[in-house]
Amino acid sequence: MGIAAGITHFFASILEVIQGIFAAILHAFQFVLQCFVDLGKGAANFVEGTLGFAIHNFFILGTIAAAVFGYLLYVQRQGSTPVSRTMKNK
Template identity: 65%
Template sequence: MGLAAGVGHFFQSIIEVIQGFLGAVVNFFQWIFNSIIGVFQAFIGFVEGTLGFAIHNFFILGTVAAAVFAYLLYSQRQGTTPVSRTIKNKSN
């Protein structure tokens, strides 16, 4: 009975080694797959954050640009900028 049990344990250990090797291969491919998914998720998060930043600042920069444009129009009509004075002098 001892010899048969030893042979049975030997074959059982060989099967466990093969299962362990196959498990390592599967885990390796899962790790690669999860790494690729993680890179795409990080990229999407980066794009989302960048677009959010750009959209929020677009409205702020647009407001500042509109205020500067309005000031330039006002100052040209009043004749207080050097550009408006040269244009008026050339037309006279």
């Protein structure tokens, strides 16, 4: 009975080694695939952050430009700019 159990355990351990090799190969493929997925997620987050930054700055700069344009229209409707009025008085 001891020899039969030893042979059974020997073949079982060989099968476990083969299963371990296949599991290692599978995990290596999963690791590589997960790296590509994480790389894609990182790139998407970078693009999202960059576009968000650009859009926010676009609206801030647009607001400033609109204020300057509004001031220029206001000054134009007054007839002359403050600088030209002081030059005319001299």
